[in-house]
Amino acid sequence: MRGCVIGTLFLLATEITVNGHYVFSKFLIDGAETPDWQYFRPIPEQPANPEYDRRLDPIYDVDSVDMRCNRNGSTAGYGVATLTLPAGQEVGFGVANNSRFMSLGRNGRIFHQGPGQAYLSRAADGDLESYEGDGDWFKIGEYGVKDATHWVLDQHEYWLNFTIPETTPPGKYLFRVEQMFLRDPGLVQFYISCAHVEIFGPGGGRPGPLVQFPGAYKKNDSNINIPREHSMLPPMNLLNPKYVNPGPGVWTG
Ligand SMILES: *[C@@H]1O[C@H](CO)[C@@H](O)[C@H](O)[C@H]1NC(C)=O
Ligand SMILES: *[C@@H]1O[C@H](CO)[C@@H](O)[C@H](O)[C@H]1NC(C)=O
Ligand SMILES: *[C@@H]1O[C@H](CO)[C@@H](O)[C@H](O)[C@H]1NC(C)=O
Numbered sequence: 001m002r003g004c005v006i007g008t009l010f011l012l013a014t015e016i017t018v019n020g021h022y023v024f025s026k027f028l029i030d031g032a033e034t035p036d037w038q039y040f041r042p043i044p045e046q047p048a049n050p051e052y053d054r055r056l057d058p059i060y061d062v063d064s065v066d067m068r069c070n071r072n073g074s075t076a077g078y079g080v081a082t083l084t085l086p087a088g089q090e091v092g093f094g095v096a097n098n099s100r101f102m103s104l105g106r107n108g109r110i111f112h113q114g115p116g117q118a119y120l121s122r123a124a125d126g127d128l129e130s131y132e133g134d135g136d137w138f139k140i141g142e143y144g145v146k147d148a149t150h151w152v153l154d155q156h157e158y159w160l161n162f163t164i165p166e167t168t169p170p171g172k173y174l175f176r177v178e179q180m181f182l183r184d185p186g187l188v189q190f191y192i193s194c195a196h197v198e199i200f201g202p203g204g205g206r207p208g209p210l211v212q213f214p215g216a217y218k219k220n221d222s223n224i225n226i227p228r229e230h231s232m233l234p235p236m237n238l239l240n241p242k243y244v245n246p247g248p249g250v251w252t253g
């Protein structure tokens with residue numbers, strides 16, 4: 001009997017952990033989904049675990065190089081395909097549908113509500129596969145606060161959408177999506193992925209402000225080191241003071 005109870009508790013705990021995480025791996029372009037990982041830098045499944053896919057784990061350390069493109073992502077560009085996109089295109093970021101956990105019924109969704117943003121960084125020499133993301137990044141969109149108790153990005157959405165600014169200089173870019181679960185100070189979860197895109201269009205814009213990863217965020221920033229009653233749990237108080245997404249302002253082209 002005791003074993004049974006412990007077993008049940010263990011299963012519950014495991015489910016909560018497994019359920020709550022996700023990883024961005026595909027685009028939605030004009031209603032069509034791209035295959036998981038085709039244009040996204042892979043994340044090592046380390047150590048391999050048949051019960052749980054560790055690629056779903058978020059990044060916690062804002063000072064880590066993994067803030068660029070997830071675990072080992074800055075050097076994971078080899079063999080990743082590049083998606084050609086016109087400036088002005090709207091693009092959705094979606095999370096992997098991990099069939100191993102289908103029974104839990106929440107796969108393919110962005111499980112946590114919270115802030116989200118997207119950044120671009122150009123591969124200066126045009127070689128995206130070897131680009132480590134150590135150059136400049138600019139923000140092209142963000143999802144913030146809707147009202148005192150709601151985020152614009154609600155729980156269990158499928159797609160996080162951004163529009164590539166019309167005057168983005170043509171070229172090859174890392175396209176970085178980032179979504180946050182403001183769980184507790186020091187335990188903020190960052191869901192980050194980088195995709196390879198080539199943008200074409202008239203250009204002419206001067207993107208900015210420019211930031212680097214790591215560096216753009218600090219552990220003690222008020223939008224990262226934030227008490228739960230001002231972020232995720234009642235009374236939330238998202239407007240008092242108003243939550244401001246981390247990083248630079250949005251460049252709209
Ligand atoms: C990821 O990077 C870490 C630290 O550099 C390294 O120890 C590890 O072997 C890498 N893992 C893979 C699968 O490349
Ligand atoms: C996820 O994959 C399973 C198995 O391939 C499929 O039945 C299901 O419809 C998919 N769900 C979504 C949201 O794509
Ligand atoms: C993103 O766009 C898709 C397709 O138009 C839509 O279904 C979805 O609700 C949008 N996501 C958000 C968070 O608004």
Ligand SMILES: *[C@@H]1O[C@H](CO)[C@@H](O)[C@H](O)[C@H]1NC(C)=O
Binds near residue numbers: 220
């Ligand atoms: C961050 O805040 C903690 C707690 O207030 C403090 O101990 C620490 O020195 C701060 N770190 C930095 C880098 O400011």
Ligand SMILES: [Cu+2]
Binds near residue numbers: 111
């Ligand atoms: Cu989670």
